Amino acid sequence: MSEWIAVITITLLACISPGPDFAMVSRNGLLLSRRAGVLTAVGIGFGVLVHVCYTLLGLGLVLQQSPWLFNALKLAGAAYLVYLGIKMLRSKPAIEQLDAPSPALSDLAALRTGFLTNALNPKTSIFIVSLFMGVVRPDTAVTVQVAYGLFIAGAHAAWFSLIALCFSAGTVREKLVASRQWIDRIFGGLLVSFGVLLTIAQRSA
Numbered sequence: 001m002s003e004w005i006a007v008i009t010i011t012l013l014a015c016i017s018p019g020p021d022f023a024m025v026s027r028n029g030l031l032l033s034r035r036a037g038v039l040t041a042v043g044i045g046f047g048v049l050v051h052v053c054y055t056l057l058g059l060g061l062v063l064q065q066s067p068w069l070f071n072a073l074k075l076a077g078a079a080y081l082v083y084l085g086i087k088m089l090r091s092k093p094a095i096e097q098l099d100a101p102s103p104a105l106s107d108l109a110a111l112r113t114g115f116l117t118n119a120l121n122p123k124t125s126i127f128i129v130s131l132f133m134g135v136v137r138p139d140t141a142v143t144v145q146v147a148y149g150l151f152i153a154g155a156h157a158a159w160f161s162l163i164a165l166c167f168s169a170g171t172v173r174e175k176l177v178a179s180r181q182w183i184d185r186i187f188g189g190l191l192v193s194f195g196v197l198l199t200i201a202q203r204s205a
Contacts (some may be wrong), residue, residue: 002191004148006135011152011173013128015159017190020081020194022163027187028087028110029164036110037164043114046155050119051128052149056142074199081195088188118156126153 021044030038103114118124131152136145 003140005134006014007131007151008136008149008155010127010131011155015156017096019123020117020121020162020191021114022155023187023190023194024084025160025163026148026167027184028105028113029167030109031184032110033103034164034168035107036105037168038161039107039110040114040117041160041164042157043111043115043116044118044160045153046111047121048128049149052126052152055132056145056149070122070125072097072201073120076104076120078195078199080116080120081191084113085191086197088184088191108120110163114146114160191199 025037025044028040030180074147132145132148
C-alpha cells in the first residue's frame, strides 16, 4: 500500500507541475473548443503510455545509460515545442466574435498534438523512469506495475481534461477569447521557451 501511496502522490505532483502539456491543453481548450482541449488531454495520456511501455520493457534503463539517445530525445522534443510555439506566434489577428466558428482542428489532430507534446517531452521520460526505478520495487508483480502505468496515464488524461473544461467554460472564454492573438503569443512564447531551455540543458549536460 505504501508503494501505491508513493506512486499516487508523485504522479499528482507531476501532473500539476506547469509545462508544455498544460500550455497546449489550456490553449486548445480556450481558443479552439472544449472537445479539442479534452482530446488533447487524452492524447497526453497516450503519450504517457509510451514512456510507461518502454520503461516496463527495460528500455528505460537503456535510455538512462545512453546519454546520446536521451540527448536526441531532448532535441526532438525541443524542436517540436519550438515548432508549435512559432506557429502560435505567427497567428494572425482574430476579429471574430465569440459566437464565430472556432479555428478548425480535427479530432485526430487534437489527439496527435497532445500525444506528441508528451511523448517527446524528456521531463516525462525522466519522471516515469525515475519513478519505476526509484519507488517501484524489483519484486513488484508485473500486473501491479502495469496498473501503476495505467494509473499514471489516466491521471494525466483526467487532470488535463479538467484543465480543458475549466479553460473552455463560457465565463472564462467570454473574458479571454477577444484577446485570442495575444493568448496565442503568450502560449507560443512559453512553448518556445520550454524548447530553448531543453536545448540549453542538453548542451550543458
